[in-house]
Amino acid sequence: MGKKYFILVLLVLALLVFTSAVYAEGENNVTEEITKESLNKLSVSLVNKMKEYQIPGLSVVVVKEDKVLMCRGFGWTDLEKSTPVTDTTVFSIGSSAKPFTGTLISVLVSDGSMGWDDPITKYLPYFHLKIKSDNPKDQVLIRDLLSHRTGFFHMSLIQKAINWEQDPDWDLKSDPIRYSREALLKAASEFEPQENFRLIHLYSNISMVAAAEASAKAVGIEWDILMKKRLFEPLGMTKTTTSITQIKDLQNVAKGYLLGEEGCLPVMAINMDVVSPAGGINSCARDMGNFMKLLLSGGVFNGKRLIKKSELEEMWTTQVQGADIGGLMPGASYGLGWFIRSWNGNKVVEHPGNALGYTANIALIPELGIGYVMLSNLMPTPILGEINVIVWEALGIQ
Secondary structure, three states: HHHHHHHHHHHHHHHHHOOOEOOOOOOOOOOOOOOOOHHHHHHHHHEEEHHHHHOOOOEEEHHHHHHHEEEEEEEEEEEOOOOOOOOOOOOOOOHHHHHHHOOOOOOHHOOOOOOOOOHHHHHOOOOOOEEEEOOOOOOOOOOHOOOOOOOOOOHHHHHHHHOOOOOOOOOOOHOOOOOOOOOOOOOHOOOOOEHHHHHHHHOHHHHHHHHHHHHHHHHHOOHHHHHHHHOOOOOOOOOEEEHHOOOOOOOOOOEEEEEEOOOOOEEEOOOOOHHHHHOOOEOOHHHHHHHHHHHHHEEEEEEEEHHHHHHHHHOOOOOOOOHHHHOOOOEEEOOOOOOOEEEEOOOEEEEEEEEOOOEEEEEEEHHHOEEEEEEEEEEOOOOHHHHHHHHHHHHHOO
């Protein structure tokens, strides 16, 4: 796509922004602290950043406790067709899927189906992850997997399991680790650890897949079905899926883009089903708003408690200190599927996500009962490093 065409698209986008889909609940859709003017300010800031960073489409939802303050789309799902993004446009959320895996386990811990400190071998006897520890009695626990502190990394396995290189000859069925989570985890068991056990945060998609598979074994249901039954359906997340195969017939799906010298270049959708618990969930702003309501209301949705407040707080408790988090997110620590840091003295729990052609972020300030989700169809994009400042400052969060 040529540069002149892209500029034209952005000009039209600027005109379109205030007529994009808006979804608010009730007449009082703002609080005394967050005014309509601040929400408009946020919209303008997002449009300006989209122009600056050539982002084709973006969707955002802002939630205060159990109320949606803003839920809208900006720009385009498809640049060639000029299809506008709405609040129900589906995006891949990348690693922002990890909070869903942690939250699902918090549901199961709340009802007694499993425990944070259960050894992984209780559920997956075949998954004997090697660890560097001076204590021969040390075992890998669910808590260790969700906090990425096992010392295991090995992204080469993920690269082998997913078609990151957009190879047209790549064959899903050519290797079991590309379609079987059990095969992937068995292969991981053969690798040596790269860091000491429980001493450092070493971000691992494999660890998240293992924790998810354990939750499935705990209740005897496949993880994809379990996620649907225990989270998506109770929360009314009707457009949220764990598999690329589940969105192929949907009409309102954002096309993913990479930014090249000639503008935004479309990418082919890749199958991430085998690592879906770590990065393969697809969702829209409206559905994500319901997920935020659950979290910001202390584990309650529509009057029904899904998670004990104590387990929600445990999920957001630091497991790996900030000094050991490395360069992944400076100044942050890590809980159970969530990064933890602060904004003007307020605790923020969040998780960014990247999938090929997509960028997302989910962030909450639990003590203030406020949070947002951003979804976009460009990867990578500098807005990911700025989105917290954009949102919190526009909303006047001090």
